[in-house]
Amino acid sequence: MIDPDGAPLLSLGDATAPMYPRSSLKPAQAAGMLRCGLELPAADLALAAASHSGEADHVRRVGELLARYSLTEDDLRCPPDLPLGAEARRGVSVERRIAMNCSGKHAAMLATCVINGWSTADYLDPKHPLQVAIAETVVELAGEPLSNTAVDGCGAPLFAISLTGLARVFQRLVGTPVGDAMHEHPWLVAGTDREDTRLMGAVPGLISKIGAEGVFAFALPDGHAAAIKIADGADRPRLPIATGLLSRLGVEGVSDLAEIPVLGGGEPVGAVRLIPGALD
Template structure:
């Protein structure tokens, strides 16, 4: 395994002084499963959180090969709770004969601020449908029905569905089952922690599917690419980034984790995983653009606008800068350089 070198960092400065420093670890894996580049420690064990959703959606993709792409996309989503999102979740939920009462994700206000404000004005409480993970849970309920597993207890780590999802993480990540650490996510399903290179290998498999899982992986990749709005929502990084980068499927996770499946690079398909150690999510777009640039993706003005180098206050005055020091170490010479 490669040895960890310099940790990347994103520094937010005000008046020329560092105000916040966000340290970064990253791994890049090719279609052969080899770690070809890294920043910091590619063996760092971290929780991908919602970055795991494309893998968590595989049981329903495998069990329902004719599932519409928008419903598969919402099963991979951390959605914003808009009416468009909720309509697709409701349709997916109905396929298993389930209702909102069967969802075990809990409830939080919609991520979309206008929808959240509308509920307040209407004096309506959010429901589990508004939870950003409700699509994932609807997909899990359908996977249970398709596989003859009980819907009851579907979030329990010992449930057959969650056991299968853990196995898929190990298989795609190229690690042993004991290397997949089990915690609990915000929506009550198991949160699975793996080394960064294992998550990057998983996204490399999404970018370049092979083996028995290839058809399902290809459908997940295609659904995310075809329905970027459903994967997140207006103004959010996944939704904005995917249409701007050819051959990219991207999935954010809580606490500033990110996974990217990139098909079009000088090295062929690649999988990328990175973690901002302090969970500082404002650093995420800066890291994503830096890594994409080093991998040979064209960084256009539209992309640069996602991670501006200057900071402005509410009056529009420039008050600071952002310095990005995220340079990949390569196992061999970088052909994109």
């Protein structure tokens, strides 16, 4: 966790070691697209930074974004998938690219290529002008060079930075078009009862974004920011740790998010919660 001046406030483990932020880096990728000339309404910009659940309105909006630039679902290069969550999957039996949680980002990447006259078939190539520009934006926002470039689950380039660098990214996105769009449309960033939806809805001005393998990052309007990576890749501890950090900063209204229920036979039998003193 860093203070408004960027100085470390709390560090558990090695916060300077390279790691893969996974989808927590999507807001930075969206910022890179804006620097390439992409112009989107706030709702679509939130979708560009999203790991959406693939609910009906998510899919509809991605389709409309593609159509606006004379693109179709076939132009997407993210893998086909089902929506996230049992409720969103109800009645859906066919995997589709547009239902994949990263389709908003991919649609925005394609739109950025169209307006710049860049090729769309190879937009995921790390050497493509789009991805080069996005990488430059990540470096600037993180305040450090990339440690490595790999491939994310959706097929897009995945940039390795430190947890401290990821916290800086979120700190610098507060008050920008991307940060404002995320907070204005948290449901589009995630979906019904998802972590980001709940946290951004509970804390005025906060922006947050989960990532696979236990990654979570957030920033407050006052400049405090934090990045979390669970070493074993588990997701359940993310929200309790985030709420613990926010409580440490004096943020109210997050106590209802501090526990994650553990189910047995479909019924609550326990909870994942932060151990008192764990952040001391």
